[in-house]
Amino acid sequence: MEPTNPIDPATYFDSYEDLKVHEIMLTDKPRQTAYQKAIIGNRSLFAGKAVLDVGAGTGILSVFCAQAGASKVYAVEASNLARLARAIVAENQLERVIEVSECRVEDFQLPEGERVDIIVSEWMGFFLLHEGMLDSVLYARDRFLKPNGLMFPDTATLYVAPCSVPARFDRWENLSGVSMRCFGRALRQQNSDKPEVLTVAPEHLLHEGHVMAWFDLMEVTVDELNSIDVKDVLVMQRSGKLQGFCIWFDCTFPRDELDQAAMVDVTLSTSPTAPETHWKQTVIPLPEDTCEELEERDPVAFSLSMTRNKDTNRRYDLQLTLLDPEKEEHHLPCECHMTKCILMKTHLEKMQVDEQ
Amino acid sequence: MEPTNPIDPATYFDSYEDLKVHEIMLTDKPRQTAYQKAIIGNRSLFAGKAVLDVGAGTGILSVFCAQAGASKVYAVEASNLARLARAIVAENQLERVIEVSECRVEDFQLPEGERVDIIVSEWMGFFLLHEGMLDSVLYARDRFLKPNGLMFPDTATLYVAPCSVPARFDRWENLSGVSMRCFGRALRQQNSDKPEVLTVAPEHLLHEGHVMAWFDLMEVTVDELNSIDVKDVLVMQRSGKLQGFCIWFDCTFPRDELDQAAMVDVTLSTSPTAPETHWKQTVIPLPEDTCEELEERDPVAFSLSMTRNKDTNRRYDLQLTLLDPEKEEHHLPCECHMTKCILMKTHLEKMQVDEQ
Numbered sequence: 001m002e003p004t005n006p007i008d009p010a011t012y013f014d015s016y017e018d019l020k021v022h023e024i025m026l027t028d029k030p031r032q033t034a035y036q037k038a039i040i041g042n043r044s045l046f047a048g049k050a051v052l053d054v055g056a057g058t059g060i061l062s063v064f065c066a067q068a069g070a071s072k073v074y075a076v077e078a079s080n081l082a083r084l085a086r087a088i089v090a091e092n093q094l095e096r097v098i099e100v101s102e103c104r105v106e107d108f109q110l111p112e113g114e115r116v117d118i119i120v121s122e123w124m125g126f127f128l129l130h131e132g133m134l135d136s137v138l139y140a141r142d143r144f145l146k147p148n149g150l151m152f153p154d155t156a157t158l159y160v161a162p163c164s165v166p167a168r169f170d171r172w173e174n175l176s177g178v179s180m181r182c183f184g185r186a187l188r189q190q191n192s193d194k195p196e197v198l199t200v201a202p203e204h205l206l207h208e209g210h211v212m213a214w215f216d217l218m219e220v221t222v223d224e225l226n227s228i229d230v231k232d233v234l235v236m237q238r239s240g241k242l243q244g245f246c247i248w249f250d251c252t253f254p255r256d257e258l259d260q261a262a263m264v265d266v267t268l269s270t271s272p273t274a275p276e277t278h279w280k281q282t283v284i285p286l287p288e289d290t291c292e293e294l295e296e297r298d299p300v301a302f303s304l305s306m307t308r309n310k311d312t313n314r315r316y317d318l319q320l321t322l323l324d325p326e327k328e329e330h331h332l333p334c335e336c337h338m339t340k341c342i343l344m345k346t347h348l349e350k351m352q353v354d355e356q
Numbered sequence: 357m358e359p360t361n362p363i364d365p366a367t368y369f370d371s372y373e374d375l376k377v378h379e380i381m382l383t384d385k386p387r388q389t390a391y392q393k394a395i396i397g398n399r400s401l402f403a404g405k406a407v408l409d410v411g412a413g414t415g416i417l418s419v420f421c422a423q424a425g426a427s428k429v430y431a432v433e434a435s436n437l438a439r440l441a442r443a444i445v446a447e448n449q450l451e452r453v454i455e456v457s458e459c460r461v462e463d464f465q466l467p468e469g470e471r472v473d474i475i476v477s478e479w480m481g482f483f484l485l486h487e488g489m490l491d492s493v494l495y496a497r498d499r500f501l502k503p504n505g506l507m508f509p510d511t512a513t514l515y516v517a518p519c520s521v522p523a524r525f526d527r528w529e530n531l532s533g534v535s536m537r538c539f540g541r542a543l544r545q546q547n548s549d550k551p552e553v554l555t556v557a558p559e560h561l562l563h564e565g566h567v568m569a570w571f572d573l574m575e576v577t578v579d580e581l582n583s584i585d586v587k588d589v590l591v592m593q594r595s596g597k598l599q600g601f602c603i604w605f606d607c608t609f610p611r612d613e614l615d616q617a618a619m620v621d622v623t624l625s626t627s628p629t630a631p632e633t634h635w636k637q638t639v640i641p642l643p644e645d646t647c648e649e650l651e652e653r654d655p656v657a658f659s660l661s662m663t664r665n666k667d668t669n670r671r672y673d674l675q676l677t678l679l680d681p682e683k684e685e686h687h688l689p690c691e692c693h694m695t696k697c698i699l700m701k702t703h704l705e706k707m708q709v710d711e712q
Contacts, residue, residue, distance in 0.1 A: 019539070019546050026531060026539070036532045063534045087538040175382060176392045178419045182443040183375070183382070190375050 022058055022081070025122075028278045032060075034268035035122065038152060038253035039064040041266070045150065045256050046070045049117035054105050054140045055133050059085030059098065061120050066097040073097055074116065076140075078104040105140045116144050120152040126197055127282040128158050128249040129306065130316045135222050151217040153251035153268065159209035162234060162300050163200055163246040168285045170241075188285050195318050196283045200246045200272040206236050206294065209248070209271065212304065231303040233328050235336040239295045244285040245304065245320055246272065284320045299325035299336035378414055378437070381478075384634045388416075390624035391478065394508060394609035395420040397622070401506065401612050402426045405473035410461050410496045411489050415441030415454065417476050422453040429453055430472065432496075434460040461496045472500050476508040482553055483638040484514050484605040485662065486672045491578050507573040509607035509624070515565035518590060518656050519556055519602040524641045526597075544641050551674050552639045556602045556628040562592050562650065565604070565627065568660065587659040589684050591692040595651045600641040601660065601676055602628065640676045655681035655692035 025031065039046065039061070046068035053062040056075035062085070065073045075098055077085055082102035089098045101108055110116070119141055125132030141151065164170075172184030212230045236242075250269040270279045284304075294300070301323035309315035325338070333348050334341040381387060395402065395417070402424035409418040412431035418441070421429045431454055433441055438458035445454045457464055466472070475497055481488030497507065520526075528540030568586045592598075606625040626635045640660075650656070657679035665671035681694065689704050690697040 019543050022539075023543060026536075027527075032532045040533075058536065058539055060532070060534050060536070064532075067533065084539060084542055088534070088536055091535045091538055171383075176388045176416070176420075177396075177423065178416050178444070179447045180382075180414065180416070180444055182447055183378075183414055183440060186440055187375050187379060 019081075024278050026058065026060065030268060030275050030277045031122070034251075034253070034266050035061055035120075035152075036064055038255075038266040039068050039120065042254070042256050043068045044258075045254065046118065050074075050114070051118045051120060052076065052105075052110075052116040052140060052144050054119060054121040054137050055123060056085055056100065057081055057122075059088045059100060061122060062098045062100075063088065063092050063094060065118070065120060066092075066094045070097065070118075073099070074108070074110065075100045076105045076108045077102060105136050108140075108144075110144055115146045116149065117146055118150045118152060119145050124156070124249065124251065124279065125314075126279060127195060127247045127306070127316070127318070128156055129225060129228075130195065130282075131314050133314070134225060135313070137217075138220065138222050141218075150254045152253050154217050154254045155252045156215045156217065156249055157211055157251075158213040158228065158247065158249050158306075159271070160212045160230065160304055161205050161207040161209040161246050162236065162242050162294075162302075163206055163244055163283070164204040164241045165198070165200070165244040165283055165285050166204065167198055168196070168283075169243050169288075169291070185288065188288075195247075196285065197280050198283045199276060200281045200283060202273045204240070205246060205272055206238050206240050206242060206300075207234050208237060210234055212247070226308050228306040229303070230305075231323070231328075233299050233301045233325055233330045233334070233336070235334065236294050236296055236298045236300060240293075241291060242286070242294050242300060243291045244283050245302070247282040247284070247318075248272065248279075250274075282318075284318055286320075286322070290322055295337075297335060297337040299330065299334070299338060299341075301325040301328040380634050382414065382416065386624060386631050386633045387478070390607075390609070390622050391417055391476075391508075392420055394611075394622040395424050395476065398610070398612050399424045400614075401610065402474065406430075406470070407474045407476060408432065408461075408466075408472040408496060408500050410475060410477040410493050411479060412441055412456065413437055413478075415444045415456060417478060418454045418456075419444065419448050419450060421474070421476060422448075422450045426453065426474075429455070430464070430466070431456045432461045432464050433458060461492050464496075464500075466500055471502045472505065473502055474506045474508060475501050480512070480605065480607065480635065481670075482635060483551060483603045483662070483672070483674070484512055485581060485584075486551065486638075487670055489670070490581060491669070493573075494576065494578050497573075506610045508609050510573050510610045511608045512571045512573065512605055513567055513607075514569040514584065514603065514605050514662075515627070516568045516586065516660055517561050517563040517565040517602050518592065518598050518650075518658075519562055519600055519639070520560040520597045521554070521556070521600040521639055521641050522560065523554055524552070524639070525599050525644075525647070541644065544644075551603075552641065553636050554639045555632060556637045556639060558629045560596070561602060561628055562594050562596050562598060562656075563590050564593060566590055568603070582664050584662040585659070586661075587679070587684075589655050589657045589681055589686045589690070589692070591687075591690065592650050592652055592654045592656060596649075597647060598642070598650050598656060599647045600639050601658070603638040603640070603674075604628065604635075606630075638674075640674055642676075642678070646678055651693075653691060653693040655686065655690070655694060655697075657681040657684040 050072040053075045056077040062073045062075040086100045123133040172180040333345040406428040407421045409431045412433040418429045418431040442456045479489040528536040689701040
């Protein structure tokens with residue numbers, strides 16, 4: 001079986017060979033802690049099990065799995081970092097449990113007739129999918145995971161929220177007493193063709209975040225990742241300047257529902273309200289002439305699409321369009337202050353009272 | 357007169373065209389504040405004066421000078437960022453004061469017979485000289501500055517101190533319960549041919565810092581920057597693991613000695629004890645087998661040279677050698693606990709008492 005999304009190893013794995021990138025990931029505490037808790041905190045799920053670690057990197061997740069009691073861990077890493085992973089496995093005296101393979105998971109082979117109980121992987125890219133490696137993980141799932149196996153993580157959720165972006169607007173109005181609006185404009189223009197990875201302060205979110213997509217990693221297919229589209233009307237939960245849209249994700253991990261004592265519920269969140277990770281948030285700044293001061297309960301209508309790049313499968317293009325809230329369909333009931341929504345909400349409430 | 361160190365514009369100025377680099381510099385608060393205070397806080401030095409801004413970038417220092425009362429500011433910027441600087445000048449309605457020239461300062465011409473009163477520049481690179489542009493500033497000084505003119509900054513000091521480097525050693529002994537010593541080793545090996553730009557916590561310094569070089573920017577010549585060498589014995593001021601050497605710099609600015617009210621004394625420091633800047637510190641980690649646990653008052657002997665790279669004038673190579681404190685000459689008196697130094701110190705103290 002051929003991989004559905006062949007990767008050019010020359011362009012992909014070379015950048016990952018840079019140890020500095022791995023240093024950043026390994027010292028990303030929320031990331032490390034989430035995987036450690038999810039694995040070590042659920043020993044009952046790992047005890048005596050066979051695990052496949054897809055894109056093992058330095059092999060740290062494989063070591064967690066072995067520490068949690070896995071009887072066999074296949075660590076698959078395509079770059080020559082696999083050699084370092086092998087050394088780390090030896091340093092932790094786990095050579096008898098962890099087997100490192102230096103190959104793409106698409107070229108990997110399990111012993112004849114074997115499948116694994118669990119797949120672990122840290123495959124997430126910027127805004128979840130951009131430069132990530134979910135395709136390879138899904139390929140591994142379909143080929144190597146037992147029918148009732150587990151995925152670590154097992155769900156991923158994408159969020160979008162309108163926000164203020166002072167780092168691209170307000171900051172440049174007065175920098176140390178100098179007006180630098182045109183520098184801010186240049187920054188926005190320079191980046192208009194690519195998503196901006198920035199830290200958004202929680203107070204700059206104008207909405208708590210709308211679920212743009214939810215993925216059950218046991219079920220989702222590569223084709224379903226080709227394009228993620230959302231069209232919605234959101235009601236501002238805070239007044240402020242609408243200057244862009246903020247995107248983030250979170251991932252959850254399976255837990256042992258039967259073992260109340262061991263049960264650890266773990267979410268790795270990259271929300272502006274969670275401790276900062278190396279993913280930060282992704283921001284799409286708006287053109288200056290579409291920015292406006294909004295009040296609480298103002299409706300914002302938009303469509304957002306995340307589409308696989310035609311030339312590079314692992315990259316995603318973002319496209320945001322502001323729509324006219326007057327013309328778009330609102331949620332039912334809608335909390336916004338437009339007359340039709342207030343009337344509809346009153347009507348629905350009255351119906352509810354009448355029913356009681 | 358030809359520039360002494362021709363720069364290849366294709367390799368140098370392209371990277372600076374990346375606005376993100378300028379964003380990092382402009383949002384570096386200690387850097388911004390130092391220049392702003394040094395210039396705006398010394399209006400009496402700038403009032404009615406002609407200023408040359410070497411490597412003006414976005415032109416923010418030129419705007420400071422105009423705000424401080426300069427009658428004319430020549431902002432010279434070789435990259436096409438000069439166009440953005442021009443827009444920022446216009447945005448601040450200072451076109452009548454600031455004249456932006458898009459050229460290398462080596463190709464710049466002042467009006468016939470004119471010289472400037474002040475040169476301002478933010479030319480500092482990593483460990484002061486690496487990838488900086490001091491050569492161009494000195495060229496501008498010799499060609500364009502009046503004999504009694506001022507340089508902003510006017511001095512630069514380089515410091516070196518032995519230190520612990522947990523980010524390259526201890527951290528990897530136990531990362532989330534996993535032994536990753538070989539990852540730390542790989543990080544050190546990968547970077548062994550280039551200086552490491554890292555943040556060193558003040559408590560990881562084993563010495564307050566030894567002055568490795570001091571530059572009077574009115575006097576120093578390009579030739580004096582070809583090689584900076586130091587050979588010394590330092591006495592540890594704190595016990596800890598000797599794992600590397602930390603290098604940093606600070607710069608001072610002229611002040612108006614006559615105007616007591618306006619007099620603002622400004623130092624831009626990149627020391628581990630000062631607020632973090634984008635320069636951070638530069639660290640030379642030691643080979644593992646030369647690291648050792650040191651006590652307070654232990655002597656550390658070393659030589660350190662900073663030499664202009666043969667192929668790229670703007671880059672510097674660092675070379676550190678640990679020496680035997682038994683064989684090297686110590687300071688007089690020396691605070692270290694070696695017998696000869698204790699004896700000598702006692703002897704010197706006795707002589708002092710006898711003299712009184």
